[in-house]
Amino acid sequence: MLFWACTLLLLAGVAAFAAGARPVAVWLWVSATLLGLLYSTVTLADAVRHRRPSVDVIAWLALVGALAVDETFAGAVIAVMLASGVLLENRAAARARRELSLLAARAPRVARRVTAQGMVEVAVGEVVAGDTLLVGSGEIVPVDGRLLGPAVLDESALTGEARPVERRTGEDVRSGVVNAGSPVQMRATATAGESTYAGLVRLVEDARADNAPFVRVADRFAVAFVPLTLAIAGVAWLIAGDPVRAVAVLVVATPCPLLLAAPIAIMSGLSRAARVSVVVKGGSALERLAAGRALLFDKTGTLTRGRPTLADIITTGSTDPTELLRLAASLDQSSAHVLASAIVSAAAARDLPLSMPTQVVERHGYGIEGVVDGHRVRLGKAAWIVDGPATPWVRHARRRAAMDGSLTVFASVNDVPAGVLLLEDPLRPEAPRMMRALRAAGIDRMVLLTGDRADVAEMVGRIVGVDAVHAERDPAGKLAVVRAEQKQRPTIMVGDGINDAPALAAADVGVALAARGVTASAEAADVVLTTDRVDALADAIIIARRARRIAVQAVVVGMGLSLVAMVAAAAGLLPPAVGALVQEAIDLAAIALALRALLPTRTPTVVLPSEDVATARRLYAQHQSVRPIVEEVRTVADALIPAGDLGAVRTLQDRLETDLLEHERADEAELLPIVARALGGPETVGAISRTHAEIEHQITRLRYLLDQIGDGSDPEDIVELRGLLYGLYAILRLHNAQEEETAFSLMPAMAPQ
Structure with a gap:
C-alpha cells in the first residue's frame, strides 16, 4: 500500500x-x-x-x-x-x-481405518501404530507406515522429484506423499505427531x-x-x-x-535450497554452510542406505534358496521388525507368491515362528534355530557375515535347520560421486565417523574416498572428533540418528537426513535434507x-x-x-x-529427459531381476565338490548366457549413451563398457571349460571351475557397483532400494 x-x-x-x-x-x-x-x-x-x-x-x-x-x-x-x-x-x-x-501446507487431516466392522474415517490424530489404513487414489498418506501391497506414489512434496515412484509390498511409506495409483492398504508404524509431516512442520517453523x-x-x-x-x-x-x-x-x-x-x-x-529439497534453518545457517571446509559423515543412513537389504541366502541343502526366501517372507509379513521388512521386500522384488501365515508367535529377543502352507517356519537367532555346537554351515555363514559386515537371520522349516539369510546395509550408489562433487565445491577435508567396526568403516571410507576414518565411536566420541576438527577449519556434520544429535548441534553446521522421518538429529541440525539422496548436500553447498x-x-x-x-x-x-x-x-x-x-545454477544433480528416464527405468528393472543370478554364481562355486554333479553349474551357465548377458548388452546399447550424454562424453562410461566386454569374455570361458570337462570332473577341474566362478562373481559385483554409482544414481527414482 x-x-x-x-x-x-x-x-x-x-x-x-x-x-x-x-x-x-x-x-x-x-x-x-x-x-x-x-x-x-x-x-x-x-x-x-x-x-x-x-x-x-x-x-x-x-x-x-x-x-x-x-x-x-x-x-x-x-x-x-x-x-x-x-x-x-x-x-x-x-x-x-x-x-x-510448501511441505507443511498439505498436512493430512483425516485417515480411513480398516476394522473388522468395516472402514471408519477418523481424525489423523487418532491413528496409532499398528492400525490398518486405506489410502485411496489421489489421497495423501496420513501417517508413516508400511505398505501391505504395491503402490505408485507421488513423493514430490517431500523429495522434489515429480515422477511417480513405484513401491513394493513391505516398503516403508511416509506421511505427506500422494497415492498416485490404485487404492492401497498400509499398516501405521507411527502416530501423526511422530510422523514425517509433523516433524517437517516443526522444521519449517524453525526455518x-x-x-x-x-x-x-x-x-x-x-x-x-x-x-x-x-x-x-x-x-x-x-x-x-x-x-x-x-x-x-x-x-x-x-x-x-x-x-x-x-x-x-x-x-x-534459502528459496533455491528449498527447491532442491533442502530446508536451511535461516540465513545464518546458509552462510555457515557456505563457509564450511571440513565435512564429517556418519556412516549408517548417510553414506549407506540405513536400512538392510537381502545380500545372500546360504542353505543347508535341504531347501531351495528361493523357496526358503518365499517361506521366510510369508511369515515376516506379520512382523513389524526392520529385518522383516527387508526380507518381504526381497521376495516382492523377485515376484515370489507369498502366503498368509497362521499360528504366528513372535518371541522377543529370539525371533518369530508360524505355519506357512503347512510348514512350520521359524526365523531368528542361531541359538534358537540350531541345537548343540555350531555346525560347519553355521560357522561358514557367521564367517561370511563377519567379513561382509552383514546381519544374519537363521531359518528352520519343520524344526529342521534350513539356512540363513544374510542382510547388509548397502552403500549409497551416489555417495562416491557426491564426495567428488563436494571436493569440487571447495570442501578440503572429509572425515567418516561411525560406531561400527573399524574394518567395515575402513572399507566404506576407501570406497567413497575420505581423508580419515574414526570407527567405534559413541556419541561422546563423535562429539570429541567434531571439536578437534573445529580447531582447524569450519565444520559440517552430516548424520541421521539420535546418536548423531550431539555432534550435529556442536558442529558449525549440522546436516540431517529426514527422508524417512524427522528425528532428534533433524531437530538438532541447521540443515535438513528432505530427500533420500545425500548428493542434495552438494547442491545445497553450491547454492x-x-x-x-x-x-x-x-x-x-x-x-x-x-x-x-x-x-x-x-x-x-x-x-x-x-x-x-x-x-x-x-x-x-x-x-x-x-x-x-x-536463478538456477549448475549443480552436480543431473536432470535427464523423460524418454531417457523411461529407458533407464526399464533397464533398472532388468538390473534388479538379474541380481539373484550374480549371488547364485558364488553359491554354486561354494557347493562344488570333486566328482560331483555339474548340473547346477550348467543351469547357471544357461542363465548367464540368456538373462544376464542379454541385460548387459542392452545396457551397452541403450544405457551407456544416456549416461555419456548426461556426464559429458563417451569417456565417462569407458570403464563400464570395458567391464561389459570382460563379463562376456569370462562367461565364454566358462562355457568352453564346461564343454571340455564333459560329464566327468577331477579335482583339478573343480579347482579351475571354482576359480573361474569366483573371478566372475567379483567382476559382476564390481560392475553392479559401477553401474549403480555412475548410471542409476543419476535418477532419484531409480536409486537402488
Whole structure:
C-alpha cells in the first residue's frame, strides 16, 4: 500500500507538472514525501525503542531536507525508493517462507481405518501404530507406515522429484506423499505427531529467515556509513554555502544496497535450497554452510542406505534358496521388525507368491515362528534355530557375515535347520560421486565417523574416498572428533540418528537426513535434507556459496556507485532531483544483482529427459531381476565338490548366457549413451563398457571349460571351475557397483532400494 500510494502520487505529480499545474504537482509530491517521512519516523522510533541501530536516519534526513529546501520532486522519489525497497525485501522474504512452508501446507487431516466392522474415517490424530489404513487414489498418506501391497506414489512434496515412484509390498511409506495409483492398504508404524509431516512442520517453523552473519556485518557497516554521509554533506554545505548540496548528498547516500541486497541474496539462497529439497534453518545457517571446509559423515543412513537389504541366502541343502526366501517372507509379513521388512521386500522384488501365515508367535529377543502352507517356519537367532555346537554351515555363514559386515537371520522349516539369510546395509550408489562433487565445491577435508567396526568403516571410507576414518565411536566420541576438527577449519556434520544429535548441534553446521522421518538429529541440525539422496548436500553447498558471493557482489557494486554519486553530489554535479533518480537506479541495480541468487545454477544433480528416464527405468528393472543370478554364481562355486554333479553349474551357465548377458548388452546399447550424454562424453562410461566386454569374455570361458570337462570332473577341474566362478562373481559385483554409482544414481527414482 505504501509503495503504490507513493508511486501514484509521484506519477500524478509528474502528469500535473507536464500539464502546467505546478501547484498541484507540488502538493502531490509533498504528500508522497510526507508518507515516506511518516513511515521512516515509525521505523526509527521502533529502532530506538528496541535499542537497535538504524540507517533509516539518512532517509529521514533526506526527506526532511528535501521539504526544507523545496525539492519536493526529490522527496517524492526518495519516498518511492524507500517504499520499493521495503516491498522488494518483504516479497523476497515471503517467497523464501513460501518455499519452505510448501511441505507443511498439505498436512493430512483425516485417515480411513480398516476394522473388522468395516472402514471408519477418523481424525489423523487418532491413528496409532499398528492400525490398518486405506489410502485411496489421489489421497495423501496420513501417517508413516508400511505398505501391505504395491503402490505408485507421488513423493514430490517431500523429495522434489515429480515422477511417480513405484513401491513394493513391505516398503516403508511416509506421511505427506500422494497415492498416485490404485487404492492401497498400509499398516501405521507411527502416530501423526511422530510422523514425517509433523516433524517437517516443526522444521519449517524453525526455518524462518533470520539475519545471517554477513547481513549483520552489512547492517553494522551501514550504521558506520551514517557519520560518513553526514560528514560529506556537512563539508559540501560549508564549502559551497548551499544546503541544497547537503540534501543532494543525503538523497544519494541511502545505503539500500547494504540494507536490501544482502538479505535478498541470502533469502533467495534459502528459496533455491528449498527447491532442491533442502530446508536451511535461516540465513545464518546458509552462510555457515557456505563457509564450511571440513565435512564429517556418519556412516549408517548417510553414506549407506540405513536400512538392510537381502545380500545372500546360504542353505543347508535341504531347501531351495528361493523357496526358503518365499517361506521366510510369508511369515515376516506379520512382523513389524526392520529385518522383516527387508526380507518381504526381497521376495516382492523377485515376484515370489507369498502366503498368509497362521499360528504366528513372535518371541522377543529370539525371533518369530508360524505355519506357512503347512510348514512350520521359524526365523531368528542361531541359538534358537540350531541345537548343540555350531555346525560347519553355521560357522561358514557367521564367517561370511563377519567379513561382509552383514546381519544374519537363521531359518528352520519343520524344526529342521534350513539356512540363513544374510542382510547388509548397502552403500549409497551416489555417495562416491557426491564426495567428488563436494571436493569440487571447495570442501578440503572429509572425515567418516561411525560406531561400527573399524574394518567395515575402513572399507566404506576407501570406497567413497575420505581423508580419515574414526570407527567405534559413541556419541561422546563423535562429539570429541567434531571439536578437534573445529580447531582447524569450519565444520559440517552430516548424520541421521539420535546418536548423531550431539555432534550435529556442536558442529558449525549440522546436516540431517529426514527422508524417512524427522528425528532428534533433524531437530538438532541447521540443515535438513528432505530427500533420500545425500548428493542434495552438494547442491545445497553450491547454492549457499553462490548466494553469499552474489550478496558480496551486489553490496560492493551498489555501495561503490553510491559513494561515487555522493562525491558527485557534493561537487554540485547532481542536484537533489537527479540524485534521487540516480540513487533509485543504483538501488534497483543492486537488488537485481542480488535476485540472481534465485536463478538456477549448475549443480552436480543431473536432470535427464523423460524418454531417457523411461529407458533407464526399464533397464533398472532388468538390473534388479538379474541380481539373484550374480549371488547364485558364488553359491554354486561354494557347493562344488570333486566328482560331483555339474548340473547346477550348467543351469547357471544357461542363465548367464540368456538373462544376464542379454541385460548387459542392452545396457551397452541403450544405457551407456544416456549416461555419456548426461556426464559429458563417451569417456565417462569407458570403464563400464570395458567391464561389459570382460563379463562376456569370462562367461565364454566358462562355457568352453564346461564343454571340455564333459560329464566327468577331477579335482583339478573343480579347482579351475571354482576359480573361474569366483573371478566372475567379483567382476559382476564390481560392475553392479559401477553401474549403480555412475548410471542409476543419476535418477532419484531409480536409486537402488
